[in-house]
Amino acid sequence: MEKKVIMTELVVAGSGGTGLAAAYAAAKAGLKVIVLEKLQQIGGNTRISSGFFAINSREQKAAGLQLSKATAVQRLLNYNHFLANGPLIHKIVNSAAEALETLEQMGMKIKLNPTAATTQFAHREDDYKGGSYHMYQDKAQGYQKIQQTLERAGVEFKFGITMQELLSSEGQITGISAVNEAGERFEVHAQAVVVATGGFGGDKKRVATVMQTPYLRTIGVPNMGEGLDAMVKAGGKNIDATALxxxxxxxxxxxxxxxxxxxxxxxxxxxxxxxxxxxxxxxxxxxxxxxxxxxxxxxxxxxxxxxxxxxxxxxxxxxxxxxxxxxxxxxxxxxxxxxxxxxxxxxxxxxxxxxxxxxxxxxxxxxxxxxxxxxxxxxxxxxxxxxxxxxxxxxxxxxxxxxxxxxxxxxxxxxxxxxxxxxxxLGTIGGVRVDEHLRVLDAEMRPIPGLYTGGANAGGYYEGHSYPAYEGLASGFAWTSGRIAGLSAAKYVKNKQTLPSQPAKNVYK
Ligand SMILES: Cc1cc2nc3c(=O)[nH]c(=O)nc-3n(C[C@H](O)[C@H](O)[C@H](O)COP(=O)(O)OP(=O)(O)OC[C@H]3O[C@@H](n4cnc5c(N)ncnc54)[C@H](O)[C@@H]3O)c2cc1C
Known part of the structure; x- marks a missing residue:
């Protein structure tokens, strides 16, 4: 029997902050987008998280805070012992405030947590660590609105679908194979893919192996790592996936x-x-x-x-x-x-x-x-x-x-x-090496055409074992990197459609 095939321009696997931001950005840029989500609702671990790290946001300016993006970049690089990806950190810090505004447009209410109100008392004197935490308000309603906004923008959600493998042809990623809850397999053919499946925090054995201890306790949605593994199989390099x-x-x-x-x-x-x-x-x-x-x-x-x-x-x-x-x-x-x-x-x-x-x-x-x-x-x-x-x-x-x-x-x-x-x-962070456009890179640092990721699947934002102690960093990274991945994928697809024989050259500038 032939496998069922669905056609689209962009397929996004996973609907946490990364997938939602990617899908919205790409749909607004004019792409036909399908989101596959393993669970029956959107949000993933992002839905459980409390807030978003952003520098020089509207909320911070209103509160009279003067924070420097350059300082934030330097501090993150220092924290990460310069093992992190400089251009990626620069891009995320410089794009986070805009991604936060987009999230608010999507339907999430945000309130800045003042530094003095941090629950991490070690951050009381530090506006970067404690005062950059933009807290999500009324999340249940927020996620409902986000889904409606995306649907209005033309995004199609398919729930209860687990991504399994990436499809490729002549060196380009051409879609995803997936399975539904009844065990039926099918393929989504697309011109680009965003793998936003959020790491492998649900795989206890794998976390114990990576962290060299069986004693860790956890909470979160059961992300099992299919997306990350598929990207590695496609040539991506898992440089730093670890437990948060x-x-x-x-x-x-x-x-x-x-x-x-x-x-x-x-x-x-x-x-x-x-x-x-x-x-x-x-x-x-x-x-x-x-x-x-x-x-x-x-x-x-x-x-x-x-x-x-x-x-x-x-x-x-x-x-x-x-x-x-x-x-x-x-x-x-x-x-x-x-x-x-x-x-x-x-x-x-x-x-x-x-x-x-x-x-x-x-x-x-x-x-x-x-x-x-x-x-x-x-x-x-x-x-x-x-x-x-x-x-x-x-x-x-x-x-x-x-x-x-x-x-x-x-x-x-x-x-x-x-x-x-x-x-x-709190699940895993880190993953495959990407550039600042959230393109997945191969061993020679070359983008794998058509393959994008972000959030808890992307490497280079953290050093490895230590998550930088800046409040809201992972959740902010998910929304911000996802948005960039969606915008980059849209440019790639548009460019491919107008110049079919010369994909992906300098389209991000
Ligand atoms: C309890 C908790 C609290 C947290 N609090 C904070 C916080 O306050 N601040 C902060 O910065 N960070 C926080 N984090 C971490 C942060 O939320 C995550 O790092 C970030 O949200 C990851 O976003 P993501 O989009 O990559 O993954 P997720 O939000 O986990 O989204 C991944 C999505 O993909 C789906 N999926 C998984 N596998 C597949 C598959 N094979 N096919 C299809 N779909 C799939 C999942 O069901 C999920 O919906 C918290 C995490 C947890 C668990």
Whole structure:
């Protein structure tokens, strides 16, 4: 039996921020566009995300903020140790404000989060990291409007369709093969393709392999990486796909897909999260202290520190600390990074006992007993506690330079507790090498004709393991890169139609 074939000018696989922005830009430029989406609704992980990084936006100007795009580019390059793609970063930073305005025209309401209101307290003084976060308002209605806007512009959505492979002919990408939920296979023939399938965060095994740890916890839509793999098969180079690690969670917390009123969805609702989100005393799986715990005020630095010790660590407290949290709510500022803490009051000793029963925390009437129960190396753990208690007494951390104000709780009054903590990730980022037009490049840095990508499938915007700690960077990248991919694909197709024998030369200038 012959495969069903659908004809169009541009096919977009995936309808997160990348796919939606690409489809809209290309349709407005006059192309006939079909979007294939694996799920039954648009939005992907972008729909769960909270905001968009843009520099010198209308909202920032209205708020009197004067931010320099050149500074933003420099800062991102520095953060990425110059491993990132300079022209791509330059183009995205310079196009983000316009992409944000287009998103507002598509139907999303936006409100700038002032720097002073950042939930990542480490960003309070930094308008680039904290003050460039343009928050999505009323997302359910926003996405409904976006879909209507795209449909009015002529975009055709097909839901429940999974892209499988890219089709090619004589060195040019000519479409996509796909399968619907009933298992029926078909092809979409097109003059260009935007692969916007959002990485492979739903593939636990692959994430564990890339990140070298089985301990990461996650949330998000189940993107499985078909699009990224197809681009590699077509000659693209996967230069930096990795998990977007972000904050950490208490072990076995219940993950839901619902978005909370706070920034992130699904982390456990339990006052113990106040301990998780406070710079207490942290040790690795061997009982050794490993970082300046003040990183808890920055979701990325926090996750990075946790990943550096295998993705799982413990915060250790004594009974005096628990009592202080019960009676006074603690003496330290509780971070609101990531999902933020559950700030309701509670009896923290009872909560700790419940966690021990639940298998998510360990208890010891002596340090040695705690070390044994939590599988720490006893001598190492002893040494770590002794050093830390000395630091608290002196209010000076000789080891990692933790701030004086955070050196409050010593580990002295038995019983002692160690809570298992796991780094979380928000899907993957990075992927195939692209140029600033979001054309996918082959090993010789040449564009693969007709192939475009963006968002969580595109490489070069991040260094690799560390996501730059600028709020809204990934979500902003999805919309901005998607828009550029759509505009570039439209120029390519138009050029091909007028000059069929000379595709793709200098059409982007
Ligand atoms: C809970 C959560 C919170 C986040 N918060 C933020 C935030 O506040 N700020 C920020 O900057 N970033 C945030 N991120 C990260 C950011 O949302 C993503 O990096 C970005 O939105 C990715 O956009 P995308 O378009 O590439 O992918 P997605 O938005 O994931 O879109 C991909 C789409 O492709 C579909 N798809 C997948 N495979 C196929 C296939 N084979 N065929 C057809 N369709 C397919 C998916 O169903 C999905 O709709 C968050 C992520 C999560 C999970």
């Amino acid at each position: 690690i972000h904050a950490a969670q208490l072990a076995k917390s219940k993950i839901t897909r619902k978005t909370s009123k706070q920034h992130l969805a699904g982390f456990v609702k339990n006052p113990l999260t106040q301990l998780l989100l406070t710079p207490l005393f942290w040790v690795n799986m061997n009982g050794e202290r490993f970082t300046n715990e003040d990183v808890v005020y920055d979701t990325v630095e926090w996750a990075n520190a946790g990943w550096s010790v295998g993705g799982q660590y413990y915060f250790v407290v004594d009974t005096a600390t628990l009592n202080d949290f019960t009676e006074h709510g603690g003496k330290l500022e509780v971070s609101q990074a990531g999902p933020g803490a559950d700030t309701t009051t509670g009896n923290f000793v009872e909560l700790a006992e419940a966690a021990v029963k639940d298998g998510t925390a360990y208890k010891g009437n002596t340090l040695a007993e705690l070390a044994q129960n939590a599988h720490f190396e006893t001598a190492q753990f002893y040494e770590a506690v002794k050093k830390y208690n000395d630091s608290v007494q002196l209010r000076v951390d000789q080891q990692f330079g933790k701030s004086k104000k955070s050196l409050v709780y010593a580990i002295k009054k038995a019983p002692f507790y160690a809570f298992t903590t796991q780094v979380a990730h």
